[in-house]
Amino acid sequence: SQTIHQWPATLVQPVGSPLSLECTVEGTSNPNLYWYRQAAGRGLQLLFYSVGIGQISSEVPQNLSASRPQDRQFILSSKKLLLSDSGFYLCAWSVTGGNTIYFGEGSWLTVV
């Protein structure tokens, strides 16, 4: 069966510091991968999605970036965090061309 795992689960970072959130999927090949952000009590905002290694589509211009160095690995990064980057970050996956996506456990980021 397929599993998705993201880490760290919680993170407290000072303004201006870098960020790296990682996500891996097991049990499938060539998945579509996604990063979403959820501000406290709000809806889900799609940040990036990827249909293959090295292929990244950005939905929202911001100081975050994403990379897909391996087929089942998706990384969310920032060189300098802003206070407004605080939120709950969710990684998700779907099969290629699939019509259902599955979410990871989420990572809480607090920028102080």
Place this chain on the structure above:
Amino acid sequence: GQQLNQSPQSMFIQEGEDVSMNCTSSSIFNTWLWYKQDPGEGPVLLIALYKAGELTSNGRLTAQFGITRKDSFLNISASIPSDVGIYFCAGLLSGNTPLVFGKGTRLSVIA
């Protein structure tokens, strides 16, 4: 871009009551999904709908894919305290396009 209007935004109900929430869109989708998110966790898929007019149940949950392909509803019967959470609808046009999410319905159940 595409947007989903999900309503109501929040609900407070008594345990045992039935619940209904819905999503509408200005454009068509070929898949409708309903997720539930518990506090501090990722959303979990409840029901997936792939065909216009489809009515699907999962225990006490029932969801329908609207005939026009522009709407969907989710019903929860005989609510219980563990139904508390945020429910999201999501629409998908095709396999390699991103899901479009509604803004969620926050459900509170009063025992």
